[in-house]
Amino acid sequence: MEFKYIDNHAHLNFSAYEADRQETIKRAEDAGVAVINVGTQKDTSKKCVEIAESADNCFAIVGLHPVHTSKSFHDEKEIGEGGVEFTSRGEIFDYDYYKKLCQSPKVVGIGECGLDYYRCELQGASFEEEKEKQKEVFRKQIELAIEVKKPLMLHIREAYKDVLEILTQNSKLKTLTYPGNAHFFAGTLEEAKEFLDLGFTLSFTGVITFAKQYEELIKFVPLEMMLSETDCPYVSPVPYRGKRNEPAYVIEVIKKIAEIKGLPFEEVAKQLRENSKRVWGI
Numbered sequence: 142m143e144f145k146y147i148d149n150h151a152h153l154n155f156s157a158y159e160a161d162r163q164e165t166i167k168r169a170e171d172a173g174v175a176v177i178n179v180g181t182q183k184d185t186s187k188k189c190v191e192i193a194e195s196a197d198n199c200f201a202i203v204g205l206h207p208v209h210t211s212k213s214f215h216d217e218k219e220i221g222e223g224g225v226e227f228t229s230r231g232e233i234f235d236y237d238y239y240k241k242l243c244q245s246p247k248v249v250g251i252g253e254c255g256l257d258y259y260r261c262e263l264q265g266a267s268f269e270e271e272k273e274k275q276k277e278v279f280r281k282q283i284e285l286a287i288e289v290k291k292p293l294m295l296h297i298r299e300a301y302k303d304v305l306e307i308l309t310q311n312s313k314l315k316t317l318t319y320p321g322n323a324h325f326f327a328g329t330l331e332e333a334k335e336f337l338d339l340g341f342t343l344s345f346t347g348v349i350t351f352a353k354q355y356e357e358l359i360k361f362v363p364l365e366m367m368l369s370e371t372d373c374p375y376v377s378p379v380p381y382r383g384k385r386n387e388p389a390y391v392i393e394v395i396k397k398i399a400e401i402k403g404l405p406f407e408e409v410a411k412q413l414r415e416n417s418k419r420v421w422g423i
């Protein structure tokens with residue numbers, strides 16, 4: 142099947158789609174959208190692989206999200222025990238488990254991994270301890286990416302400086318043809334430039350359809366270094382605000398990028414599609 146658009150970061154693996162996952166995948170397929178579902182811990186990563194192996198237009202990225210390295214975080218839209226809600230259990234990164242998942246030819250990357258200091262609600266000494274734990278887990282996932290030769294899907298929140306420091310410290314990262322993508326990019330122009338210099342693409346969600354502060358960033362980032370994503374079930378684009386988000390809506394994100402760049406929609410869609418093929422090898 143030939144895809145016209147790519148949702149580079151989706152979570153059809155989450156329980157938010159438990160009731161209508163197949164229909165949602167079908168709507169994406171009918172709209173010409175290929176979907177890369179991203180894992181956040183062991184069970185959501187395994188689910189991504191299962192979905193990818195059962196649907197032509199789906200691919201998987203497997204890894205441990207930084208908020209799941211501690212026990213604090215709670216999200217009712219993710220898969221938890223019994224398939225309803227999810228509370229972080231504080232997962233210890235199991236290198237071999239994730240490496241084994243990579244044996245599936247539909248696994249195209251490692252993540253989402255990185256650092257998230259926003260959701261670290263801890264203070265003082267425990268905050269420092271939490272940061273160190275996240276850094277250690279992130280470094281191990283970089284090692285895995287290098288070993289299995291797959292790019293990284295980065296999740297970064299209030300931690301751009303530390304992520305850049307860790308990435309530049311690892312000299313072997315250069316052995317990857319494409320190091321990866323910084324998802325839901327919300328850093329400064331300076332930080333964007335540093336990621337681009339390292340060879341990372343930057344991806345944007347539906348937030349750009351209603352938040353004006355992304356315009357400058359989107360004008361600045363070269364189109365050939367950009368990817369489109371929904372981050373569904375979160376952040377629905379205009380005109381779907383207030384509804385659950387889904388991969389078919391990535392078209393709205395692409396329209397907005399075209400509008401901000403002042404380029405024809407078809408030209409932007411084509412370039413974004415080529416970018417995804419290049420980075421993930423899909």
Ligand SMILES: [Zn+2]
Binds near residue numbers: 179253
């Ligand atoms: Zn995500």
